[in-house]
Each structure stands twice: as C-alpha cells, then as structure tokens.
Amino acid sequence: MSSVPGLFAAGECAAGLHGANRLGGNSLSDLLVFGKRAGEHAAEFAKKNEWLKLHDDQIEGAVRTALEPLEREGGEEANNPYRIQQDLQEMMQERVGIVRVEADMASALEGINGLHERACQAHVIGNREYNPGWHTALDLRHLLTIAEAITRAALERRESRGAHFREDFPDKDEELAKNRMVIRKGDDGAMRLERTAVPEIPVELKQIIEEMK
Numbered sequence: 001m002s003s004v005p006g007l008f009a010a011g012e013c014a015a016g017l018h019g020a021n022r023l024g025g026n027s028l029s030d031l032l033v034f035g036k037r038a039g040e041h042a043a044e045f046a047k048k049n050e051w052l053k054l055h056d057d058q059i060e061g062a063v064r065t066a067l068e069p070l071e072r073e074g075g076e077e078a079n080n081p082y083r084i085q086q087d088l089q090e091m092m093q094e095r096v097g098i099v100r101v102e103a104d105m106a107s108a109l110e111g112i113n114g115l116h117e118r119a120c121q122a123h124v125i126g127n128r129e130y131n132p133g134w135h136t137a138l139d140l141r142h143l144l145t146i147a148e149a150i151t152r153a154a155l156e157r158r159e160s161r162g163a164h165f166r167e168d169f170p171d172k173d174e175e176l177a178k179n180r181m182v183i184r185k186g187d188d189g190a191m192r193l194e195r196t197a198v199p200e201i202p203v204e205l206k207q208i209i210e211e212m213k
Contacts, residue, residue, distance in 0.1 A: 006045055006052055010038040069137035072123040079121045081137040088115055088140075088147060096151050101167045105155050112148050119144060152193050153181040 001008050011031045046052050069081070077083060091111050095104040119140040124133035159173035160166050179195040186192040201209070 001041065001045070006042075006049065008038040008042040008045075010034040014038075066138060069122045069124045069134060070126075070128070070131075072121070076121075079118050079123055081119075081122045081124060081133055081140055084115055084118050084122060084140055085136055085143065088112075088143060091115075092147055092150075096147075096154060098163060099165050099167055100154055102155060105151050108151050109148065109155075112144055112151065115140075116144055148191060149183045152183065152191060156181060156193055156195075 002014075011034070012027070014034065017026075017030055091108055095108040095111070119137075122137040122140060124131065124137050126133065128134065154164070157176060158166065158169045159176050160170050161172055161177075178198055180198050181193060182196050183191055183193050
C-alpha cells in the first residue's frame with residue numbers, strides 16, 4: 001500500500017526489487033508476484049473499510065468529467081488529444097531525455113502547463129463504443145501529471161547517476177544518494193517535492209553487496 005490509504009501499487013511504479021539491474025525476466029516475476037499481493041490486499045482493505053464506498057454525487061461527478069471531451073462542440077486541431085499526446089512525447093524526448101540541462105527542463109515545465117490548458121479543452125468525435133480518441137483524452141491528465149513529476153524530480157537532482165546524465169552536473173553527489181525524492185499533492189493542488197532519507201541497508205544485504213564487488 002502506498003502512503004495514500006487504500007491505494008495499492010505493483011510493478012515499476014512501486015520501485016521494484018532489482019535497481020539498475022532490471023532484467024526482463026526479473027520484471028515479469030516482480031509484476032506477477034506483487035500484482036497478486038497488491039490485488040489481494042486491496043480487496044481485503046476494501047472489505048474492512050466502509051468509508052471507501054463512493055457516494056452517488058462522487059460517481060456522477062466522475063462520469064461528468066469523463067464525458068466532457070465527447071460533449072464539447074467543435075474544437076481546434078491543437079486540442080485534438082492525439083496532437084496533445086504527440087506534442088508531450090516530443091517535448092519530453094527533446095528537453096527531459098537521457099542528457100539533461102536545467103534550462104531545457106525549466107522550459108519543459110512551462111510547456112507542460114500549456115499542454116494542461118489544451119488538455120482541458122480536448123475534443124473528440126464519436127461515441128463511447130471503442131473510441132481510442134476518447135481514451136487518449138482521458139489518459140492525458142495522467143500523462144501530464146507523470147511528466148511534471150519526472151521533470152520536477154530531475155531538476156532537483158543536480159548530479160549524474162546511472163543512465164541519466166546532467167550535462168550541467170556531470171558528477172555524482174554522494175549526499176543525494178542518501179535521499180530520495182517524494183512528490184505529493186499540496187493543499188493548493190500543486191505538486192510539492194521533498195527529500196526523505198533512504199533507509200540504511202540491512203547488514204546482511206551489505207555483506208552480499210561486498211561479496212559481489
């Protein structure tokens with residue numbers, strides 16, 4: 001379970017077990033084992049916590065929000081959900097790729113804000129029966145949230161480590177190795193980034209690491 005009560009995660013969004021040595025077979029095993037565990041515990045948690053039940057007004061609000069892209073009339077080509085998704089992909093590849101610099105990532109944050117505004121005006125045609133455009137419009141909010149979280153964390157980590165390289169900070173910062181970035185939703189709805197200490201490695205794992213060197 002995440003730090004949000006009732007929200008469970010499995011796979012790479014839950015960090016995983018394998019660090020930089022994330023091989024394909026390891027990843028599949030991770031998903032199967034922890035997907036099963038997360039699903040079982042989520043069901044058990046839901047049964048034991050009556051407060052998790054949704055009220056009718058919450059359900060109706062979620063339905064209204066989901067249907068908005070289908071109900072908007074007209075719409076400029078710039079607000080086509082496929083175009084917004086493509087523009088986001090190209091911007092993240094160009095400005096928040098493997099080799100990063102602060103100016104590019106700061107520019108990306110401004111770009112993400114602009115894409116948020118366009119996503120709020122996304123318009124699709126057709127109906128609810130197998131409509132990939134509608135599905136893309138619904139995905140945009142989540143894609144933009146993840147893009148912003150990645151960019152803010154990358155801006156804060158002023159070092160180069162693993163496959164991700166900061167051209168303006170080419171060396172490792174051992175102090176940063178002692179912390180991890182945590183992003184939460186603030187009271188005002190905006191993202192808030194904070195550092196938390198990485199727990200000490202257990203003695204038995206330290207021994208294994210030393211033996212592998």
